[in-house]
Structure formats: C-alpha cells, structure tokens
Amino acid sequence: xxxxxxxxxxxxKWTAARPVNKEKHxxxxxxxxxxxxxxxxxxxxxxxxxxxxRLPWQMLQDIDTWKIGWK
Numbered sequence: 001x002x003x004x005x006x007x008x009x010x011x012x013k014w015t016a017a018r019p020v021n022k023e024k025h026x027x028x029x030x031x032x033x034x035x036x037x038x039x040x041x042x043x044x045x046x047x048x049x050x051x052x053x054r055l056p057w058q059m060l061q062d063i064d065t066w067k068i069g070w071k
Contacts, residue, residue: 002061002068006031006039009057014044015067022048025070031057 014026023046030043032054042060045052060066 002063002066004057004060006057009039009042009060012068013070014060015069015071017063017065017067023051024048 009028010031012028014028016024016026025047026044027047028042029045029052031039032041032043034040039057041054042057043052043054
C-alpha cells in the first residue's frame with residue numbers, strides 16, 4: 001500500500017502499473033474537497049493523451065495499479 005498524504009497530492013506524478021492505450025504517466029491536476037477541506041477526489045491526467053479522469057484519492061494507494069513517481 002502506497003502511503004499518501006492527500007493534502008500533498010496536487011501536481012504529484014504517478015505511473016500506471018498496467019498501462020492502457022500508451023497512457024503510462026499521470027499527473028494529479030486538481031483536488032476536490034468537501035466543506036471542511038478534506039480531500040475526497042482527485043483529477044488524474046494522462047501525460048501522453050491529456051485525458052483526465054476523476055477518482056477517489058484512495059485508489060492511488062493500490063500498489064498493483066499505481067506507482068509513485070514516473071518510472
């Protein structure tokens with residue numbers, strides 16, 4: 001399990017463990033917070049295609065899917 005501080009995710013870099021459609025490297029481009037400021041979701045953008053997807057930040061903790069940094 002990747003240890004993550006959700007408040008420091010903005011502009012962090014991630015590598016997909018199993019790339020699809022040549023989308024291997026990703027960048028967190030936005031944080032979505034609730035009224036108290038707690039991070040709920042992130043926007044993850046593929047570097048190669050600029051495709052974005054919104055997902056719960058906890059999904060980045062799965063080491064079978066995501067690796068911290070660009071590798």
